Amino acid sequence: GYTLQDINNDKVPELIFAILDNEKQGKGYYGKDIYAVYTFVDGKIKFVDEGWARSNLQLLPNNMLLMRGNSSNTDYVLVLEDLLPNGNKRCVDMYFTRSKNGNAAVNGLDVYRNDVGRDDVAASQKTNMTADDFFDMGAEMAGDSVKLELLPLKECKQRGFKGLAMQYLECMGVHELQDAKFDLSKYEQVSVPNPFKGADVIFRSTRNLEEFRLLELASGKSVYSKDLLMADEKLVLHLESLETIPKNGISFKDDAGRERRFAILQSGKDGSIYLQEIE
CATH class of the missing domain: 2.60.40 (Immunoglobulin-like)
Incomplete structure (x- = not known):
């Protein structure tokens, strides 16, 4: 499904594609997991971000984008970003994990934090968080994410953006x-x-x-x-x-x-x- 929602307060809504929940609510369709976000800058469409199997993307109530993903069973990342009026994302907070001495077990992970938006140990501070703390924080944030009202793609020609x-x-x-x-x-x-x-x-x-x-x-x-x-x-x-x-x-x-x-x-x-x- 798709929706229009202004998430950077520039009075021009972003185009968001997301996964429809299996069940309708009333006459509406809803979903949390975002496939892609596009914005409009200087008269042109601009790609913002995408979500996929190993990079879950959701919107928080304060209009920040929450991304949770992993590239291996030891390298996980959680990023909070906001969208600027120029169409660029700005990292507000980032957490990521690295293995302790090559230990691949979950309890063998260190958690790092920065606001530069790169999973770079040299540019980050090691936290006192455990891996469980890291995963619990991500799950709690995801639980607070916004349920977007969506229009089914199959109804695009009939409805346009009517019904949101x-x-x-x-x-x-x-x-x-x-x-x-x-x-x-x-x-x-x-x-x-x-x-x-x-x-x-x-x-x-x-x-x-x-x-x-x-x-x-x-x-x-x-x-x-x-x-x-x-x-x-x-x-x-x-x-x-x-x-x-x-x-x-x-x-x-x-x-x-x-x-x-x-x-x-x-x-x-x-x-x-x-x-x-x-x-």
Whole structure:
């Protein structure tokens, strides 16, 4: 599948090809493992990076690219990079392994770190990490990677880029705001009836959303509706508690004319708020 997503904040989206998950979510298709990334610089398409069997490529929530790979059973690498507006990648952090005295066993690996983007021992610092620490860190980062909404390649001629929705939506808890004194008085306040142990959530979109609804998921009833929610409108949603099974969600029509429904959930790991497409 493929998607358009701006990961270097230059207001021009990158073209990303990735592997579709086996199962659909709602009316969308999703996937994490990236095949290739292309950007647009000075009027020309520019190749950025690729993922393959021994070089797994994923996108993190902060728009950094995470690459995990190996060239042998002793040489593993984990790289965090961001994409600059000029289309070049910049290494933010890199870890790699080397064998201890030719020992090919996993527990015989040293772990090195640098920010130059080369698995060069001379340009790196040896860490106190064990091989298990290294692999656990990579697995944890991969677990936090973004599930991209994708359009199947087979539907390219029929749909173009119509039907993508997830990357235009933003949902976050008030507690996630960097400035605790952030003024919410200009936001429209929307509340579900009698929220028990309520949770306050900010919702916004970078696209106009037709037939926007705030839903009570158990009954499917709409507790708030708007024929057109404009891209510059921001809502504070006063919802039921998010600590257990999600009770509230949103729906709207995407640019392909399909109703899309998303549950509003809270991560059990860090308390962050996120959306998950549902039927």
